[in-house]
Each structure stands twice: as C-alpha cells, then as structure tokens.
Amino acid sequence: MATDLATDALDIAGIDAFYGDSHVLHGVSFTLRPGRLLGLLGRNGAGKTTCMNTIMGFLKPKRGSISLFGEHVGGLAPDTIARKGICLVPQGRRMFRSLTVRENLMVAAQRTRGAGGRPGWTMDRVFDLFPRLKERHAQFAGSLSGGEQQMLAIGRALMGNPRVLLMDEPSEGLAPQIVAEVGRIIAQLKAEGQSIVLVEQNIRLALELADDIAIINTGVVVHKGDAKAIKLDDAIVSQHLGVF
Amino acid sequence: MQWQFWIVQTLNSVSFGGLLFLLSSGFSLAFGLMRIPNLAHGAFFMLGAYFGATVVYFGGDFWLAALAAGVGVGIVGIALERFILRPLAGNVQGQVLVTLGISFIIADVCLLVWTGDPWTVPAPPAMRRPLLVAGFAFPTYRLVVVVIALVAAVALYFLMERTRLGAMIRAGVDDMEMARGVGIPVSLLFTVVFLLGAVLAGAAGAFGGPILNAYPGLDADMLPLALIVVILGGAGSLLGAFVGSFIVGFLYNFGIALFPDLAYFILFLPMLLVLVFMPQGLFGRAAP
Numbered sequence: 001m002a003t004d005l006a007t008d009a010l011d012i013a014g015i016d017a018f019y020g021d022s023h024v025l026h027g028v029s030f031t032l033r034p035g036r037l038l039g040l041l042g043r044n045g046a047g048k049t050t051c052m053n054t055i056m057g058f059l060k061p062k063r064g065s066i067s068l069f070g071e072h073v074g075g076l077a078p079d080t081i082a083r084k085g086i087c088l089v090p091q092g093r094r095m096f097r098s099l100t101v102r103e104n105l106m107v108a109a110q111r112t113r114g115a116g117g118r119p120g121w122t123m124d125r126v127f128d129l130f131p132r133l134k135e136r137h138a139q140f141a142g143s144l145s146g147g148e149q150q151m152l153a154i155g156r157a158l159m160g161n162p163r164v165l166l167m168d169e170p171s172e173g174l175a176p177q178i179v180a181e182v183g184r185i186i187a188q189l190k191a192e193g194q195s196i197v198l199v200e201q202n203i204r205l206a207l208e209l210a211d212d213i214a215i216i217n218t219g220v221v222v223h224k225g226d227a228k229a230i231k232l233d234d235a236i237v238s239q240h241l242g243v244f
Numbered sequence: 245m246q247w248q249f250w251i252v253q254t255l256n257s258v259s260f261g262g263l264l265f266l267l268s269s270g271f272s273l274a275f276g277l278m279r280i281p282n283l284a285h286g287a288f289f290m291l292g293a294y295f296g297a298t299v300v301y302f303g304g305d306f307w308l309a310a311l312a313a314g315v316g317v318g319i320v321g322i323a324l325e326r327f328i329l330r331p332l333a334g335n336v337q338g339q340v341l342v343t344l345g346i347s348f349i350i351a352d353v354c355l356l357v358w359t360g361d362p363w364t365v366p367a368p369p370a371m372r373r374p375l376l377v378a379g380f381a382f383p384t385y386r387l388v389v390v391v392i393a394l395v396a397a398v399a400l401y402f403l404m405e406r407t408r409l410g411a412m413i414r415a416g417v418d419d420m421e422m423a424r425g426v427g428i429p430v431s432l433l434f435t436v437v438f439l440l441g442a443v444l445a446g447a448a449g450a451f452g453g454p455i456l457n458a459y460p461g462l463d464a465d466m467l468p469l470a471l472i473v474v475i476l477g478g479a480g481s482l483l484g485a486f487v488g489s490f491i492v493g494f495l496y497n498f499g500i501a502l503f504p505d506l507a508y509f510i511l512f513l514p515m516l517l518v519l520v521f522m523p524q525g526l527f528g529r530a531a532p
Contacts, residue, residue, distance in 0.1 A: 082427030096415040103411040108426035
C-alpha cells in the first residue's frame with residue numbers, strides 16, 4: 001500500500017518500561033522502515049526482550065509511543081496488537097505444547113492484509129517453507145526438537161500475516177546447521193518485503209541479515225546506524241557488545 | 245442378594261461419577277484457563293437443582309427442566325463473569341474470594357425462595373420402573389444419567405479436540421500470554437468457558453435432582469467433590485475431569501456403603517497422595 005511506503009513500519013519513541021519497581025527501559029527509541037530488517041543488539045539483560053514484550057503489549061509502557069504504520073498501538077492488549085499486524089517469534093519459542101503442529105498454526109491464523117501486494121500466509125505456504133513441519137503436522141508441539149520448535153514458532157508468527165515481524169533470538173540454543181537454515185529463512189522473508197525486527201545474541205548472523213542496527217545497553221539505546229558501517233567498525237562492536 | 249448389592253453400588257458410583265463429570269468438566273476448564281477456582285460452582289449446581297425442581301413442580305417436562313436449569317444458571321454465570329470477575333482481572337485473590345461470596349449469596353437466596361425443606365424431584369415417569377436384565381434390577385434413571393454424561397463427554401471432547409475454539413482454549417491453558425500474543429481473544433474465551441461451565445453445572449443440578457434432591461447445603465456438599473476431581477485429574481484437562489469424576493464417584497459411593505465412618509478419609513486420601521507425588525494431577529501439564 002502506498003501509505004505503507006510513506007510511513008515507518010514501526011516507530012518506537014521514548015519508551016519507559018518497568019518490571020515492578022525496576023526501571024528496565026529508559027527512553028528507548030528506534031525506527032523500522034517498511035521492508036527492512038532492523039537488528040536489535042545488546043548484551044544479556046540489556047533490555048532487548050523487554051523491548052519486544054513491550055511492543056507486543058505483554059508489558060505496558062509507562063511513557064512513550066509505539067506506532068505501527070502511523071497508528072498508535074502502545075498500551076493496547078496483546079491480542080489487539082497481534083490482530084493489527086505485529087507478530088512475535090518469542091524468546092524460548094513458547095509453543096502451545098499440548099496442541100499439534102497444525103493446531104499451533106491454526107489458532108494463530110489472522111485475516112490476510114494486503115501488505116505490499118504479497119500473498120497472504122496460509123498453512124500450506126508455511127508447510128512449503130518448512131517441509132519438516134508438514135511431516136510432523138499431527139505431532140504435539142511439545143514433542144518436537146528444538147530446531148523444529150523454532151520453525152513452528154516462526155510459522156506460527158507468519159500465520160498472523162504480520163505487517164511487522166518481531167523475532168526474539170531465533171538462533172538461541174540451536175545447532176549451527178539449524179542456525180544457518182533459520183538465517184536463510186529470515187533472508188527469504190526479508191527478500192519478500194517483510195519488515196522485521198531481529199533480536200540476536202549471534203552478532204555475526206544479525207550483521208549479515210540486518211539493514212539497520214540499534215544497540216541497546218542497560219535499557220538505553222547507545223548506538224543506531226547502518227549495518228554495513230557497523231560491520232566495518234570494530235570499535236563500536238567491542239565497546240557495546242563485548243566480544244566478537 | 246450380594247450380587248445385587250455390588251451391581252447397584254457400581255451403577256450408583258458410575259451415575260454419580262457422571263453427575264460429577266457434568267459438574268466438574270466446566271469447573272476444570274475454567275480453572276485451567278482463568279487460573280482461578282470458581283468457588284460458586286457448587287452453588288451453580290444447587291441453583292440448577294432448584295430450577296429443575298421448580299419446573300417439574302409446576303408440571304413441566306423433565307427435559308425442559310434440565311434445559312431451563314442450564315439456561316438459568318448460564319445467565320447467572322455470564323453475569324458473574326462479565327460484571328464481577330472481569331473488573332477484578334489480574335487480582336486472583338479478589339476473584340477467588342468474590343466467587344466464594346457469590347456462593348454464599350446464592351445459598352441465602354435459595355433458602356429464601358425455596359425454604360429450608362428439601363425439594364424432592366421425581367424421576368420422569370417413564371424412567372421410574374427398574375430395568376430388569378438377567379434377573380437383576382437396574383435403576384433406569386441412573387442409567388439414563390450415565391448416558392447423558394457420556395454424550396456430554398463426547399460432545400466436549402469434540403469441542404475441545406476437534407474445533408478451532410477448543411484449540412484456542414487449550415492454547416490459553418498452555419500459555420495465556422502467548423495465546424494473546426498470537427491474537428487469540430482470551431478474555432472472550434473466559435466468558436465462553438465460564439458460560440459453558442455454568443450451563444453444565446446447572447443442567448447437572450437438574451439431572452441430579454431425582455438422585456440427590458435439592459436441599460440447603462447441596463452446594464457445600466458438591467463443591468469439595470468438584471475440587472477433588474480437578475486436583476486428581478489436573479486443572480484444564482477434560483480427560484482428567486472424566487477419569488477423576490469416576491474415581492471420586494466410586495470412592496464416594498463405596499466408601500459410604502462399606503466404611504461409612506471412613507468415607508471422607510477414603511475420599512481425601514487419594515487427593516493427598518496426588519498432591520504430594522503428582523502436584524499437576526494425573527493428566528495435568530507440568531508448568532513449563
């Protein structure tokens with residue numbers, strides 16, 4: 001849609017968030033442009049997952065605004081936010097363990113949004129993307145391997161026909177060849193024009209896939225920039241992310 | 245004579261188990277999804293028994309009585325969920341206590357309306373004669389209750405395991421926050437499940453009338469049994485509610501018939517063992 005190209009896909013402006021009394025996010029701001037991939041990096045406990053949870057509505061921001069293609073979604077209920085088109089691949093995958101693979105996808109299905117003229121996601125398209133899931137469609141999600149669960153978590157998020165896809169550490173705890181496959185899938189989604197926020201501890205993977213980078217440290221955004229520039233700048237990486 | 249005793253006690257146990265399943269299946273689903281035990285559930289059952297008794301008293305058909313009890317208690321349930329539990333969302337303690345308060349209010353209203361004397365409910369005329377098979381007499385009405393419970397069990401199984409709505413409810417039981425995160429309108433599911441539980445409890449009360457009568461204190465007699473069923477079977481598990489209901493049905497009936505002094509001990513001992521060794525219940529899911 002024309003308006004999709006004119007406005008930012010996701011605009012986070014001055015978010016403050018708390019877990020109980022502890023102030024976790026301090027005025028976090030970043031912007032995801034349509035069809036691009038923003039890598040959100042930072043050390044353990046920097047606030048990346050809190051950021052994702054706040055965007056998804058699991059955590060209500062105390063201050064600041066969150067807009068999806070110009071529409072304010074900050075403070076709405078998570079199911080409303082999901083239906084507006086923000087879909088999450090959560091940290092730890094969080095499958096519905098007592099549902100089958102097919103049911104996990106079925107309960108997450110949302111109506112198709114004409115996002116950039118791309119075809120909507122259906123169960124068949126998810127099964128085309130992940131043939132392994134098709135083979136295991138009648139199995140309970142709790143019985144899948146880690147890699148298969150990650151694929152199901154991605155497939156489940158896609159069933160929501162996301163306008164913005166949030167991916168929280170999709171490579172966590174996976175074998176190297178599965179990480180490579182997840183990376184290939186993310187690249188393919190991006191090539192199809194999907195707007196993505198990718199949280200990663202695997203900096204190499206994130207720098208490979210991202211167009212833009214935001215680095216977050218103890219709840220504050222400490223660096224924003226072009227991914228290519230950061231790839232060449234060892235000082236930024238070692239200063240904010242420690243080892244490389 | 246001895247055989248007749250065992251057969252009748254077995255059938256009593258199975259039919260009481262069937263009633264308990266009608267009572268506790270909705271209780272268990274609501275417990276699993278909303279994370280709170282609805283302590284007014286026993287009062288729902290009693291209210292259903294009184295509604296049913298009243299319809300029959302005024303010459304209504306027995307099936308109409310069960311329908312009226314289901315609908316009437318369903319309305320009470322939806323009012324409780326929408327107007328009292330919903331505003332307390334997030335306050336688990338408050339929600340549990342308010343359901344307890346509601347159960348006292350319902351009990352007092354019942355005492356006011358239906359007096360302190362028990363209302364006996366006759367079984368439908370066609371079901372009063374015992375069924376004679378191979379020289380043994382079977383109480384026909386209890387057999388019908390067993391069939392009703394089995395039909396309800398199959399229907400609930402179909403709803404929970406074969407429909408998108410059922411899958412959404414199970415997703416909510418598994419991980420409520422994530423269920424919201426994939427766009428499932430969980431608060432609407434609360435209402436649906438609570439309504440379903442209230443309708444089932446009300447109908448169960450009407451079906452229980454000819455077996456238990458309607459009397460003050462019926463609510464307090466039934467609620468602990470429903471709690472035991474859910475603790476045995478695991479909150480949110482339909483299979484657990486099914487198996488647990490029949491276990492409790494047998495323990496309760498045979499306990500009273502054979503060891504009347506120890507009936508409650510026999511009833512609560514398995515619950516204690518399950519709590520100690522399998523805190524999630526026989527069919528409940530371990531917390532992730």
